[in-house]
Amino acid sequence: MAAVTSLGETSLTGPAKSPRGMQAGRRKRLNLFRYLVFSVFGLFFILPLLAMLRFSLEGNQLGTWSLAAWKEIVSYPGPPPLLSSVEITLELAVITSAVVLVLLVPTMIWIRLRVQWIGRAFEFLCLLPLTIPGIVLVVGLAPIYNFIRHYQLSALQLFWCYVILALPYAYRALSAGLGAIDVTTMSEAARSLGASWFTVMVRVVAPNMRQAILNAMLLSSALVLGEFTIAYLLLYNNTLQVNLYFISRATPNASVLFSTSFAALIFAFILLLILSYVGRRRRTRG
Amino acid sequence: MPFLGYVGVFLLLPTVIVLVHAFQNQSGGFSLSGLKVLGDSTVRGYFVGSAELAAVTSVGGAVLGAILAYAVASGNPEGVVRRLYLAGSGVLAQFGGVTLAFAFLATVGPSGLLLHASWFYNFPEGIGLIYLYFQIPLMVLVFMPAIDGLKVQWREACENLGGSAWQYWRHVGGPLLMPAFLGATLLLFANALSAFATIWAWENQIAYIVPQQIAIALSSEVGLANANEGAVLALGMVIMVVVVMTGYALLQRRAARWLR
Numbered sequence: 201m202a203a204v205t206s207l208g209e210t211s212l213t214g215p216a217k218s219p220r221g222m223q224a225g226r227r228k229r230l231n232l233f234r235y236l237v238f239s240v241f242g243l244f245f246i247l248p249l250l251a252m253l254r255f256s257l258e259g260n261q262l263g264t265w266s267l268a269a270w271k272e273i274v275s276y277p278g279p280p281p282l283l284s285s286v287e288i289t290l291e292l293a294v295i296t297s298a299v300v301l302v303l304l305v306p307t308m309i310w311i312r313l314r315v316q317w318i319g320r321a322f323e324f325l326c327l328l329p330l331t332i333p334g335i336v337l338v339v340g341l342a343p344i345y346n347f348i349r350h351y352q353l354s355a356l357q358l359f360w361c362y363v364i365l366a367l368p369y370a371y372r373a374l375s376a377g378l379g380a381i382d383v384t385t386m387s388e389a390a391r392s393l394g395a396s397w398f399t400v401m402v403r404v405v406a407p408n409m410r411q412a413i414l415n416a417m418l419l420s421s422a423l424v425l426g427e428f429t430i431a432y433l434l435l436y437n438n439t440l441q442v443n444l445y446f447i448s449r450a451t452p453n454a455s456v457l458f459s460t461s462f463a464a465l466i467f468a469f470i471l472l473l474i475l476s477y478v479g480r481r482r483r484t485r486g
Numbered sequence: 487m488p489f490l491g492y493v494g495v496f497l498l499l500p501t502v503i504v505l506v507h508a509f510q511n512q513s514g515g516f517s518l519s520g521l522k523v524l525g526d527s528t529v530r531g532y533f534v535g536s537a538e539l540a541a542v543t544s545v546g547g548a549v550l551g552a553i554l555a556y557a558v559a560s561g562n563p564e565g566v567v568r569r570l571y572l573a574g575s576g577v578l579a580q581f582g583g584v585t586l587a588f589a590f591l592a593t594v595g596p597s598g599l600l601l602h603a604s605w606f607y608n609f610p611e612g613i614g615l616i617y618l619y620f621q622i623p624l625m626v627l628v629f630m631p632a633i634d635g636l637k638v639q640w641r642e643a644c645e646n647l648g649g650s651a652w653q654y655w656r657h658v659g660g661p662l663l664m665p666a667f668l669g670a671t672l673l674l675f676a677n678a679l680s681a682f683a684t685i686w687a688w689e690n691q692i693a694y695i696v697p698q699q700i701a702i703a704l705s706s707e708v709g710l711a712n713a714n715e716g717a718v719l720a721l722g723m724v725i726m727v728v729v730v731m732t733g734y735a736l737l738q739r740r741a742a743r744w745l746r
Contacts, residue, residue: 226651230560237557238567241550241622245578248589248619255592307489325493331731332501333680335697336720339507339704340500364496422576428583428683429697433704441584445687448588458592461585465577472573 249465256459269455273463276447276456280438286460288355289440293421296362300370300420301413303363308374309405312383326371329364334429337361345434355436362427366420373419377412381405411478418475422468440464504724507717524722529699533722536679536695539610543617544674550618551625551674552667558626559633572630575623583683590616590688613685613694620681621674628673632666669737676730679723696723 256269276282304326311319329337341361348357383405390404406413428441437446440460448457508521524530558571636659644654682697693699696719703716 234557234560237554241554245574245619245623248586248593251592252589303489303492307487325497329497331676331727332497333682333697333723333727335680335682335700336504336723337497337500339700339716339720340503341496342704343503344495344500360496364493367493367497422580426580426583426585428687432683432686433701441683444588445584448584448591448687449690452591457588461588465585468580469573469577472576473569476569476573 249462252458252462256455256462258455269459270463272456273460280443282443282447282456282460285438285440285443288438289425291356292359292362292439293424295356295359296366296424297370297417297420299359299363300366301416304367304370304374304416305406305413306401308371308378309383309387309401312378313387323371323375327368330368334365335433337364338430338433341430341434355431355438358431358434358436358439361430362420362424365427365430366423369419369423370416373415374409374412377409377415380412381408414478415475418471422471425464425468501724504717504720507714508721510714510717521718524718529719532693532696532699532719533726535610536697536723537726539614539617539695540675540678542610542614543621543678544671546614547618547621547625547674547678548629548667548671551622551670552629552663554622555626555629555633559630563634571626575626577623579620579623579627584687586616586619586684587687590619610694613688616684616688617678617681620684621678624674624677625670628670629666632663632670636662665737665740669734672730672734672737676727676734679726679730 257265257267258269272282273286274283307322311322345357348360386404386408387400390400395404426441427439428445431439432442432445436442444457444460447454524533554571558568561567640658640662641654644658649657680697682701685695685698686701693702700716700719700723703719
């Protein structure tokens with residue numbers, strides 16, 4: 201879980217090169233070791249994914265091939281229909297990342313400019329959700345969500361607590377971005393030219409940390425796509441992962457499970473791969 | 487300040503609710519009777535199970551992940567392999583949920599592709615192996631910066647002084663990485679403790695760990711002798727996490743002295 205943040209970080213800070221100054225013989229041995237490690241781990245990680253892919257292409261009879269399961273992603277009836285839960289989850293991802301940004305960016309800029317001394321406490325608050333297990337959070341959230349449900353039943357209301365879950369990831373991505381630019385000079389320059397605080401934030405500082413903002417958004421989205429615990433225990437059965445879970449309970453081995461999960465994985469993988477390439481381009485230009 | 491209000495309602499308030507409920511009796515008054523649940527031998531079994539699973543998978547994941555991280559880090563920093571592994575780790579560390587259970591269902595489940603291994607339902611080793619599937623990537627991600635922090639010069643200096651590879655790791659690299667390694671291990675421990683989705687989708691017969699029991703308590707609050715059992719169990723988990731994270735913070739302080 202804690203993970204994805206570091207991905208953003210490593211793409212921002214240039215990784216140090218390792219064994220360049222090594223003797224030839226030793227390098228050869230190192231390469232042997234590397235290929236061995238890559239193949240063993242690669243196998244361990246690829247195998248279940250391949251199995252999933254194979255099952256998603258399973259025809260009616262064992263051992264035959266068909267695309268039916270992939271077509272079912274759009275047509276699986278549910279209830280609730282699979283496609284609708286894909287939609288809800290994507291919407292949740294968008295809302296969550298937007299709210300996280302609106303909440304974090306101004307606060308972080310403000311802290312950096314005006315009240316540096318609460319920086320540490322702020323960081324602690326932002327990283328706190330990493331340490332509180334989701335399931336513990338649910339126990340405390342249940343009464344709050346009972347209250348919310350009086351007014352609004354939609355599963356989109358989950359974004360309230362998803363924002364909290366995304367907080368640590370977004371915070372670390374954004375703070376890496378903020379650290380790389382000189383906010384004070386920028387805002388003083390803008391202020392002395394007559395810009396309002398709003399202009400300073402939206403038109404001066406934010407465009408300069410575009411990369412970090414993108415990072416934060418993608419990480420929050422990836423988190424929402426994979427979230428199960430909270431949605432499940434708060435009885436929101438129409439988010440993607442929970443829906444898949446119930447399909448698996450009703451029809452074990454339904455091949456649509458594998459096609460949808462695999463598609464979601466690939467989707468997240470591509471998002472993160474894009475992230476690492478965007479990061480590089482920025483770096484070589486700057 | 488809107489931020490504080492938000493965090494207050496959706497992070498701090500739930501935590502307070504957990505605490506309050508844990509110390510409430512049936513009628514809502516203050517009491518310690520709820521805590522008696524923690525002394526129950528079955529309940530203690532869940533906590534032992536949680537600790538066991540987290541210990542096995544964090545140590546295993548940390549060792550294997552460190553090896554993989556070193557193999558990845560010693561390659562070209564701009565290379566495709568590194569990108570693939572990092573992006574892949576990001577995905578797998580995050581997706582250790584229901585999807586993971588499906589993937590293993592396809593591999594080793596009742597009609598799985600490879601073999602029909604009921605071994606994977608064993609606790610903790612079978613389920614632990616499945617956990618490694620997200621623990622190793624997490625380790626790669628959190629440990630990579632520490633390995634990148636090893637300076638080439640240190641290695642060169644060691645070699646110039648006639649040190650062997652073993653001596654380098656024993657006296658230079660190992661001690662330098664140790665605090666980061668232990669810190670990462672604790673992080674994995676906390677991660678495994680709070681993981682719930684995978685085991686819930688994989689094993690629906692038997693409860694081994696605390697999160698499973700919390701879920702059961704939450705979904706069947708009516709029939710239980712103690713309506714606040716969920717909160718009490720949650721409190722127990724919070725205490726476990728606090729202990730682990732305190733250790734983590736101490737290690738971080740120690741690590742900060744080295745890696746500047």
